[in-house]
Amino acid sequence: MSNPHAGISGPGFLYSVEDGWGHLQLDRPDAGNRVGLEMLVAMTELLRTEPQHAGVLLISAAGKDFCLGRERAEQTTPVTPFDAFRPVAAFYRALSEFPGLTIAAVQGRATGFGVGMALRTDLCLAADDASFTLDEIPHGIPPMFVLSELVDHLHPKHLMEMILTGRTVAAPEALAMGLVSRTAPAAELLPTARDTAAGLAGPKAPLVASCKQYIRQIRAVPHASRLDAALSAQTLYAVGN
Structure with missing residues (x-):
């Protein structure tokens, strides 16, 4: 498979393609894999171009977190709030609109x-030691x-409590709440995720995308x-394949 993005290194991330699935790894472990503007823009462009090469995309991270x-401290030139938030919206849109499985x-x-990044993927596998925190409200920022x-x-009550208190939700509770798809022992997380990506790529990728x-x-x-909608969709898929 020819892919100009196979085995590339971007600002703060690594990317490779293997057997029809892509692997985007955040690679700033010493900075907690915080995402700066240059990194955000480069990952957005990657998400927009990679559907032609990868039917499944795995997002993971190096290091312990x-x-x-x-990266909030990097802004040196004053910009309007709209311009400051627009790259975030562009990344989230590119991730949400990725046609293959994420x-x-x-x-x-x-x-x-x-x-937010984990939420916008189709499947979220979490290590049994993972935790999820929305700390915007305690910092005076509404997490729109x-x-x-x-x-x-x-559920609305889980939503309000997690957002307003900013408390940390551990992996078992996150699973029960519906934040993650399933959990795995920390040592098995990446192998499990890679096996999942590989198992749903290749010949299965078009079927996965249709679903x-x-x-x-x-x-x-x-x-x-x-x-009626199901009958129409099932018939169109059968005719097209």
């Missing part, structure tokens, strides 16, 4: 932006980006009309 949020492998701490996705994951697209579409269909 997944991601402690954004998988997060979360170890250690995920905070703020790290939680995370809330835009979190409302689809949590992902259909799940998004069917949510918007009234319940009484869902069987």
Whole structure:
């Protein structure tokens, strides 16, 4: 498979493609894998171009923590709030709109932006020692980006409590709440995630992408009309394949 992005090193991350699935690894372990602006922009561009090469994308991180949020201290030139937040929105949009399956492998701490990144993947595998913290409210910042996705994951009372208190949620509770897909022993997390990515790539990738697209579409269909929508979608898939 020819891929110009196989085995590249970007600002703060590594990327490779293997047998039809891509692996994006955050690589700033000494900084808690915090995401700076240059790193954010480069990863956004990667997400926009890689669907032609990778049907499944795994996001993991080097070191003991997944991601402690954004690098807030790097801004040296004053910009408007809109311009400051626009790269974040662009990254989240590119991740959410990635047509293939996206998988997060979360170890250690995920905070703020790290939680938002994990939320926007289709599958989230967490180490049994992982934790999730939304600390924006305690710092006086409303977490609008995370809330835009979190409302689809949590019961309203879990949502409000986690957002407003900023308390840390450990992996077992995160699993029970619906923040993660499943947990694994820390030593087995990355091998499990890699096996999952490999098992859903290759010949299965188009089927996986069709299921992902259909799940998004069917949510918007009234319940009484869902069987008709399912009949149409099933027929179109059969004809196209």
